[in-house]
Amino acid sequence: MKSSKLNLPLLITSLLSGTLFASSSAFYLPENPEYTIFDSTMDSIRFTLTKTLKTDEKGHLVSISSFVDSEGNVMGWHDFGNLEGPGWAANAVGGAWEIYNLGKFLGNSEMQSNSIRILDHILDCGFIDEKSGFIRPYRETTTGKFCLNYKHNSEWLCPGSIAKIGYQILRFAEDLENKQRSKKMKTIALRCAEWIDENVENVPNGWFPRRTLIDGKVYKKSPEGGNDPFWQSSADSLFILQLQAELTEQKLADYKETIRIKVNVFTNLGGIFGSINHDTYDANENVAYSVAFRTLLQISRLLNDKNIKTFAYEKCLAGLEQFKMSENRNNVATKGLLYMEKSWDTAYLWENAEAALAYFEAAVDTKKTSPQRSRVYELNGLTILRAIAKHHYGPYGFLTEGVDWNNHVGQQHHINQEQYGAIKYTEPFLNNQHITEPTLFYLNNLVNKAKKNGKIEWRDIEGNLIYKI
DSSP: OGGGGOOHHHHHHHHHHSHHHHHHHHHOOOOOTTSOHHHHHHHHHHHHHHHSEEEOTTSOEEESOSSEETTOOBOTTSTTTTEESSSTTTOHHHHHHHHHHHHHHHTOHHHHHHHHHHHHHHHHTTSBOTTTOOBOOEEETTTOOEESSTTSSSSOBOHHHHHHHHHHHHHHHHHOSOHHHHHHHHHHHHHHHHHHHHHSOOOTTSSOOSOBOTTSOBOOBOTTSSBOTTTTOBGGGHHHHHHHHHHHHTTSOOOHHHHHHHHHHHHHTTOOOBOOSTTOOOSOOHHHHHHHHHHHHHHHHHHTOHHHHHHIIIIIIGGGGGGBOOSOBTTBOOTTOBOOBTTBOOEEHHHHHHHHHHHHHHHHHHTTTOHHHHHHHHHHHHHHHHHHGGGBOSTTOOBOSEEETTSSSOGGGBGGGOSSEEBSEEOTTTTTTTTHHHHHHHHHHTSEEEEETTEEEEEOTTOOEEEEO
16 A cells, blocks of 8 residues: 555654644634534524425425525525435435434434434335335425436436445434334445445446446446546545445444455545535545545544554545635635635535534544644634534525635625625535534534533633533
8 A cells, every 4th residue: 555655653743843733723713602613503403494394294304405595495496406315415314313413412302303204204205225225315306206316317326425325324323212213224224335335336446436327337427418537536435435334333244355445446546536526527626535534534443554544644634735715715704614626616515514524533533642633633623613604694594505705606696696705505404504413523522511500511622612501
């Protein structure tokens, strides 16, 4: 492996003496005590629960759309507008899991019950073939038709995104108190991984295909019909390794050898950071670095491999530095955010939330061995969540999908038609509320929790009060 040549102690010394601290200092934002990162999360969940769900004839909660405006109106003109389900931008399982865990944190049984009603719609209404493990990502809200991609057809699918759904189901199952439902979900996740392993065709570079036909054969075209330059170099496939690693950790399967082979491919190629988002085409996408770090960190523990861990820090987490915005651009609140990629440089918020999660996981990992370094990672994660908190709009808690600081998306799609600014739409279960996961991770793993004057307080590393009961 190329990573065997890396010198982690030397790397750490270099980071501590210069680049990491300098960039993080310029990037840093303070907490807003009048509107904390927890307030921000609560608003996002409020928007999802009160403006974007409806009850079906089975008593399930179903998303009205994967793309809505700040009032909760369906944006039917957009590819995502008349779709719902567990797939990529629709993200019903991941969204339900976040709502469930927030309800658990708050002791809010109604919130947890609502999340199960969202989950059961996916488990019981035709999205999942429990026998084969195959998952249909989307359903048209206008016709009831199932489809395999966001273009409303079944010509192709993304195996990495199918694996992500399996991973979300598996992690959700671990958190559930209902053992019967949990067992069912673990079986689904296992069969999902088996379907991918048995059917997804290999590609020449040894990685995974970005897209396949329904039988797993490689599909090289883009959703628009042209050739996709990243047909074998998308980081979306990291979710396959993430699912395999989680199944192995939970002793439901043993994918260690398979994982090791694919990680060798990944590292020998210097990392694969091509677009995870299905509608973008760039060799370096910020969320690819975040997902790569999180996945390789887990795998390094699973395989007890320091070289993989070194690569995760030096190549993947350090790779986020190139996307940081350390100033407000065009009078838009961009300081503390990461832009997505050079070819599409809007700052989208599910990707920023994933970066915050990566930094928090790094902070936990280095807390004992390098407290100073851990503090920098922690403040990076907090800064991102603080920057995101500036971009709620309207009375319902809506969080924009992204901040378009240079009019890449178009003025007509901005809040109040501003030339530069936040986009007036969001994906309810993803861009709007993915901040829930890093916020809860922070509160459960890094925050300082203490009892004061009969109240329990959660304070961040700087002593700011985040939440109290």
